[in-house]
Amino acid sequence: MKKWFNFLVCLTVALGFISLGNAEMREPMEGAGWHYPWKDTYSEWKPGNMKFDEKLFDQDVTAAYGWEAEDVDKIKDLIPPSLYTIMKSPDAWGPRRINVTAYMENGGSLWKRFVKATEQYKGTAKIDKVGWLRGYKAGCPFPEPKTGAEVLWNFKKHFSEDDRILGTVTIITNRGGQVRYQTSDGNLMYFDGRLQISPKPLYEPNPKDELRIDVYANAHPYEMRGTLSVITQFNNPDKDDSFWLYLPALRRVRRLSAAQRTDRLPGGQDLMWENFDVFNGNPTNYTAKLLGQKEMLAVHNGYPKGEWINGKHLAGPNDYYQKVNVHILELTPKDPDFPFSKMMLYVDSNTWMPYYGEWYDKEGKLYIFSIFQYVPGKNGIFCPVVMNHVDMQAIHSTGYCVTNPKYNVGLTPAYFKVDNLKKEYPSR
Template identity: 25%
Template sequence: MRNKTLLTLALSAVMISQAQAEVSDAVIESSFYPYKNGVPSFPGLSAGMTINQGNVDQFKDALDPAMYSFIKNGDTELKVGETTDFVLDESYIEATRKYSSGVTLGAGHGEISETVAGRPFPEEPKLDDPRAGEKLAWNFKYGYNWGDSASIYPFYWKYRDMNTGKVERTIKFNFHFLNFTHRTQHDPVPAIDPNPSEFFRGTYAEVLEPYDLKNTQLLIHRFEDDTKLDNVYLYLGFQRRVRRLSSGQTTDAFLGSDLMIEDFEGYNGRISDMNWTYKGTQNILMPMYNHNDLTNFDTEVHQNDPDGFQMVAYGGKGGCFQDITWQLRKVYVLESDPVDENHPISKRVHFIDAQTYTIPRTISYDRKGDLWRSFTIGQAHPDYHLPINKGSGVSIDDSVTMIDVQANHCTTAQFKGIVDPNLSPVDTFTVQNMRARGK
């Protein structure tokens, strides 16, 4: 009897394992190729048209609330492009096939079972799953944003008065990103070794201009263990020293802009810092496009580029809106509210692209619950961008605007994103490097 019971248990384990593998293959196919059987549609909406103040009510349900309000008020117009396939790199998809079936959430907030690489929860989210939002957040954290390693080289921030259109200040940066773990494309795979501090990701930024901010540097270490506070360091050139920022300072206005450090890339914090709620799936217009197919570029920024690269132009009220095309895409609506009651926002609503798990649109609300800021990250297809990005499978962050609707102010960003691991070696992401570069 005992042997029979053991045999039954062993066979059950094999059957469960096989069932998971079969389901996983089918689910992953759906997760990474949502447009395989056709693209979404909306009555009256077609590529090539413009949504403006006169017709926006017809397309209200194809827009997020903030963008609808901007168009309704006459602040901007929206050009519609064709929905295109942003297929991620095959190495990331295969890592998901190989490693995702056994991933589970931990009992505590911000806890997850050991993961190696790929999308940890490729299954379609369900409204009756109380932790569906948390799973979407983990998919974003371990997503393919910038791949294993990339740089923004250079990066221009402009502070703008939305009422007058005056550019108050321009800051020129270089940004670098590196995954220490969850790597799939560039050696070493799946992790950099040694990694004694058990970092997951590093972000490094250096100010090149203007003179009064030159050599200001930012370094962020995010740990594999999400319950550990990030290491965040700031080097101020005029002080010639590195200081460590407290967790509260990541929600301050960074260098006087309309962005917090926590806003970077749609959300730049820990999973454990927020409560996450999945609010449903929609087909809405998202700022995703082919950069090389745009017809209007900025004629003043970054001239004489060696690659002939041109940066996105801006228009609309105050010059706060990207002159790009938007496409109708499958989107997960994810709400996050801070665990810390002293946080300056009451909640964010993230509109996550279901194919890439990037966050092209985020709306933030102040502590009173009023709309505060609207964040747009233009996503460019890698095959219609710089030659070095072709075939990388990385949805390229290509343009940014953060609009403070209460202050009538915005911060725009234009940049040249490069998927090249040689630009971001490991020693870039050290405090020693900050000190050396600051001398």
């Protein structure tokens, strides 16, 4: 009897190790890596000033779907239609796998400040009769949203940094698998919702009543070096965003009209200003309908180092996904001449950050798809280490892999002046 007991104990322990070993394994994907073609500061992945927990690099995988794994049909209801289409068509889009791991709770000093600010300013932010947010300072404006407009504004004021310098390798892939590379920095600063860098929670003085400034600065290829796209958003629903484009070849600064919000960024990317950060539109230009809240699979605590496969679409093909609660919005443009019929937005129900976005053309067909894959730092900030914007109709994609991200470094409006940016990002 004792021998049988010892045998069963040994067998149980052995099976436990086997099960644990399987759970810990993320199967490698052939060709996935950092394939940057030039030797410069973007040539390798760097964590920047983000401090990532070591356990993020080796998470226990409890299930895997897609390429050389379980049929993605088993999780069809847990992912958006666009991602399902991509994963069911590896011949067109390339291999992609969802590795399911445990959800890591939000934490860190800045997340705690966001939660505190939400409680401190609860009830002070209101949506006026035209649909614009008034009285907002910091935190989540509507911790218990009941309408689509409230969810949309929660997204617009989602948990985020005060400022950032975000180095990215851009991988542009066409239908035939031909690849073009760009390198650029996507830098920004916020004027409200600030949690760390003074002045906070509002950046004051703010004589122009600005909400946010972005710059998209190109370093490669050679012919695009020093190209600058600068956009400023204002705390005024009737004031169009300000767009400036500096073209080194012409040695001139060109002002763009608000009508060009849906034009693609330079270099043949699948990114436009309207879907920058998944959705970057003016909330008053859309009717927001809340379709509900559900559990989905998304990259909340992914693999910190971006990867891609040369000649295949979409970066981050073998990432860690978690079950997360999301709010789903349907955004319908009020302008009948707008080139899209609707936009679907999937946002985290706690941080209000975007995971997925889907744009439909005037005929109601899926056109542009966006997917953001995040990794949290120890301070709580989420870095979108992989971003993809995809033209579903042309089978064309633009992937972005982040390297050397720098958060909350103290950027000011003076940094975003074109004359200063020309010094920061000199042209050829």
